[in-house]
Amino acid sequence: MKFFVDTADVAAISELHDLGMVDGVTTNPSLILKSGRNILEVTKEICDIVPGPVSAEVVALKADDMIAEGRKLAEIAENIAVKLPLTWDGLKACKVLSDEGRMVNVTLCFSANQALLAAKAGATFISPFIGRLDDINVDGLELISDIRIIYDNYGFETQILAASIRTVNHVADVARIGADVMTAPPEVIRKLASHPLTDAGLAQFTKDWAQTGQTIL
Numbered sequence: 001m002k003f004f005v006d007t008a009d010v011a012a013i014s015e016l017h018d019l020g021m022v023d024g025v026t027t028n029p030s031l032i033l034k035s036g037r038n039i040l041e042v043t044k045e046i047c048d049i050v051p052g053p054v055s056a057e058v059v060a061l062k063a064d065d066m067i068a069e070g071r072k073l074a075e076i077a078e079n080i081a082v083k084l085p086l087t088w089d090g091l092k093a094c095k096v097l098s099d100e101g102r103m104v105n106v107t108l109c110f111s112a113n114q115a116l117l118a119a120k121a122g123a124t125f126i127s128p129f130i131g132r133l134d135d136i137n138v139d140g141l142e143l144i145s146d147i148r149i150i151y152d153n154y155g156f157e158t159q160i161l162a163a164s165i166r167t168v169n170h171v172a173d174v175a176r177i178g179a180d181v182m183t184a185p186p187e188v189i190r191k192l193a194s195h196p197l198t199d200a201g202l203a204q205f206t207k208d209w210a211q212t213g214q215t216i217l
Contacts, residue, residue: 001175004053004161004183008035008042012186014049024052026105026127026163026183028083029059040076047077053125055105057083058093066093074102081105081124086114091121098122105161112146119156125181130174131164140164141173148178168192 002023005016008031016022025046032039043056056076058069070082070093081103084090094104098121105125106118110133118126128147130140147160159180165171168191174182 001179002052002181003189004055004181005189006031006163006165006183006185008032008037008046009186010035010042010045010049013046016186016189017049021189022050022052024054024081024181024183025050026055026083026161028055028057028107043073043080044076047079051079053081053103053105054079055081055083055107055125057107058085061087061089063089063092063096066090067096070097070102070104071100079103083107083127086110086118091117094118094121094123098124107163110143112143112150115143115147115158115160116150119151119158123158125159125161127161127163127183129164130162130170131166133164134166141170141177144174144177144179168194 003021004024004026005013005022006026008027013022013025035042047054056073058066060066060069066084066089073082074080082097083105084093086106086109094106098104103124105127106123107127109115109126109128115126128143133140133143144160144162151158161181161183162174162179163183165182165184165188171182171192
């Protein structure tokens with residue numbers, strides 16, 4: 001499963017990329033706001049760091065305007081994936097941009113039917129939001145499973161990009177189900193390395209080593 005990092009924080013992206021933990025990046029208007037940066041400038045900087053897909057989201061609501069914004073964003077770098085909302089206008093824009101050979105990430109997906117439409121419109125990625133479904137007592141993981149079954153049934157090439165990842169358990173769960181990609185904030189990716197038994201074991205080893213009176217260097 002590919003790891004995308006969900007942030008516009010260039011320092012965090014660089015750290016994770018250097019560790020080989022980043023296959024791509026997802027951004028959205030809220031993350032651009034949090035960065036305090038100009039969308040074109042920060043997105044170009046991210047694309048220079050990460051060779052994999054970098055999702056940059058349109059803000060228009062009408063198809064023609066989405067297409068124009070998508071083309072503008074795609075000019076930033078060859079690895080831009082234009083991020084579009086899963087609305088009827090978003091699907092229209094998806095069809096046009098994907099037919100032009102551009103990567104498209106269709107976002108804010110909350111049903112298998114929506115995912116089916118995105119695949120038929122030529123989306124490169126579909127982004128089902130797990131955490132936001134969990135927030136309203138709907139099983140977000142079940143949605144990932146349903147999309148996986150449907151896509152496999154009919155050979156759709158659209159990649160399932162599990163989004164709105166809130167916990168480390170979400171990461172393991174979507175990997176088991178067969179998501180192609182997951183995107184998560186930097187802090188969630190870092191937490192994947194943490195386990196209380198690892199900490200306890202390391203503390204014991206450190207204590208025992210100190211008692212040997214030895215050094216390695």
